[in-house]
Amino acid sequence: MNRMKTLWSVLGALAILTTASTFGAHHEKGEATAKTIVGSYITEGGKTNPLYAGDITRQQIWLDYIDAHNDRDLEKISGINADDWEGYVDDGAVIKGNEAHMTFLDEWFKSSANPNWTVRWMIANGGENDDGAVEDWLTTGNDITFLDDDGTEVKQHHVHDVQFVGNKIKRINVYSRAAPAE
DSSP states (O other), X not given: OHHHHHHHHHHHHHHHHHHHHHHHTOSOTTOOOOOOEEEEEEOTTSOEEEEEEOOTTHHXXXXXXXXXXXXXXXXXXXXXXXXXXXXXXXXXXXXXXHHHHHHHHHHHHHSTTOOEEEEEEEEEEEEEOTTSOEEEEEEEEEEEEEEOTTSOEEEEEEEEEEEEETTEEEEXXXXXXXXXXX
């Protein structure tokens, strides 16, 4: 009876290994692989296009960008931004241009607010805009802590929708909610 169990265990393991290797290598060399659709992208013009899984290599750019914010490294932040950078922050304000962004951050960093960010998650995605050009985005979940005007620590959960052009950040949309009281 023991030999039968062993035989079935070995056969089962071989079946699993064979299946796994077949699925892992089912594409021929040079064969194009299909993009994975992860949702829908509704363009400025109202057209609905597929939203695809994106390039995850830009995640490291975002991590470096947040580290530069925590280190107050305006030069590094500026180098990652596109010249025509745009920021749409959670209070409705709009910041346009890399130089305007650096001025905004410089003032904030010099204040008593002492903002600090922690990245919690990232999802790379992309889709075609109204002109048919693919836009590359990284949607990120981040926690921010800072001191308000009374010196009380505030913690918020932010979603940053980050548009990349090449390896430069062109646009950031910030959405916010207060963290639950602990």
